[in-house]
Amino acid sequence: xxxxxxxxxxxxxxxxxxxxxxxxxxxxxxxxxxxxxxxxxxxxxxxxxxxxxxxxxxxxxxxxxxxxxxxxxxxxxxxxxxxxxxxxxxxxxxxxxxxxxxxxxxxxxxxxxxxxxxxxxxxxxxxxxxxxxxxxxxxxxxxxxxxxxxxxxxxxxxxxxxxxxxxxxxxxxxxxxxxxxxxxxxxxxxxxxxxxxxxxxxxxxxxxxxxxxxxxxxxxxxxxxxxxxxxxxxxxxxxxxxxxxxxxxxxxxxxxxxxxxxxxxxxxxxxxxxxxxxxxxxxxxxxxxxxxxxxxxxxxxxxxxxxxxxxxxxxxxxxxxxxxxxxxxxxxxxxxxxxxxxxxxxxxxxxxxxxxxxxxxxxxxxxxxxxxxxxxxxxxxxxxxxxxxxxx
Numbered sequence: 001x002x003x004x005x006x007x008x009x010x011x012x013x014x015x016x017x018x019x020x021x022x023x024x025x026x027x028x029x030x031x032x033x034x035x036x037x038x039x040x041x042x043x044x045x046x047x048x049x050x051x052x053x054x055x056x057x058x059x060x061x062x063x064x065x066x067x068x069x070x071x072x073x074x075x076x077x078x079x080x081x082x083x084x085x086x087x088x089x090x091x092x093x094x095x096x097x098x099x100x101x102x103x104x105x106x107x108x109x110x111x112x113x114x115x116x117x118x119x120x121x122x123x124x125x126x127x128x129x130x131x132x133x134x135x136x137x138x139x140x141x142x143x144x145x146x147x148x149x150x151x152x153x154x155x156x157x158x159x160x161x162x163x164x165x166x167x168x169x170x171x172x173x174x175x176x177x178x179x180x181x182x183x184x185x186x187x188x189x190x191x192x193x194x195x196x197x198x199x200x201x202x203x204x205x206x207x208x209x210x211x212x213x214x215x216x217x218x219x220x221x222x223x224x225x226x227x228x229x230x231x232x233x234x235x236x237x238x239x240x241x242x243x244x245x246x247x248x249x250x251x252x253x254x255x256x257x258x259x260x261x262x263x264x265x266x267x268x269x270x271x272x273x274x275x276x277x278x279x280x281x282x283x284x285x286x287x288x289x290x291x292x293x294x295x296x297x298x299x300x301x302x303x304x305x306x307x308x309x310x311x312x313x314x315x316x317x318x319x320x321x322x323x324x325x326x327x328x329x330x331x332x333x334x335x336x337x338x339x340x341x342x343x344x345x346x347x348x349x350x351x352x353x354x355x356x357x358x359x360x361x362x363x364x365x366x367x368x369x370x371x372x373x374x375x376x377x378x379x380x381x382x383x384x385x386x387x388x389x390x391x392x
């Protein structure tokens with residue numbers, strides 16, 4: 001019985017909407033903009049969160065980074081790194097020195113980052129080799145003049161040629177290229193492809209320093225990360241005369257949690273701002289429905305005069321409001337999906353469509369239709385039939 005009454009009401013609502021298409025479209029515009037904005041902004045925000053997580057994870061698994069900021073209080077040596085490896089919960093550790101150098105091949109030159117490290121660096125930092133090989137411990141022991149090129153560096157210096165086995169000039173000295181890395185892209189604002197990796201002892205000679213600037217420590221699993229971090233800090237304190245400002249120990253999971261929290265907060269903020277458009281759209285629906293009640297006062301009077309009950313009139317106008325917001329929501333979902341695809345093409349990034357937020361946005365549009373449709377529907381249902389028939 002309810003279905004029989006509901007279907008004619010929906011048909012009547014669609015008929016009234018078709019009779020004034022422009023007004024209906026303008027009324028739905030706020031809902032369309034609101035729904036599409038929520039879907040697009042939340043999807044882009046969630047994809048950004050995933051991208052940040054992938055970038056941090058690309059640095060390595062279960063990673064802790066020790067960085068020396070002030071060498072006046074103390075320095076790190078290879079022997080200190082060896083002692084880190086013996087700490088409980090530590091799987092491996094790789095020392096590193098960094099600097100900027102000029103790399104030359106023939107007439108082509110480029111400024112790149114030089115990283116001096118050991119064989120352990122490859123597994124700890126999840127570094128993969130596309131051609132050739134990575135460093136070996138024996139290379140560091142004998143201070144071999146060899147180099148592993150990042151993918152961008154290899155392309156810049158050698159073009160499409162395979163550089164493995166060829167020579168490259170680093171600050172005027174010849175180094176044999178033994179490998180080329182797979183592309184890692186940018187991570188936390190830094191390119192992982194515009195680099196040259198050489199043995200630690202070789203880099204120390206090139207850069208004129210014996211100090212180790214960074215140590216990458218890999219924990220055995222994620223459960224012992226915090227424990228290992230505390231152990232590292234305890235080991236570093238006597239090396240730097242208890243001056244904790246001279247060094248830092250960064251937990252990869254802490255960085256990931258912080259960045260994810262910020263990204264999620266921004267996503268919710270953007271979604272909240274976009275939701276304001278839905279409220280504006282609801283106000284627009286309410287205004288138009290009040291106008292519709294005024295225009296159709298005589299119609300309401302005639303329907304009441306021939307036996308229509310208050311709840312019938314209430315349901316008719318409420319359904320019209322819900323149909324308007326529902327159609328706006330459906331169109332908004334389509335517009336939001338198109339906006340996501342356009343953004344992905346323009347920025348050349350992967351954006352994941354978010355079904356849960358799509359349903360939430362669409363459901364919210366229906367709620368807006370009900371909430372803001374109640375007031376004009378209630379006004380229409382309360383009209384006295386005689387007064388309505390006399391209305392001019």
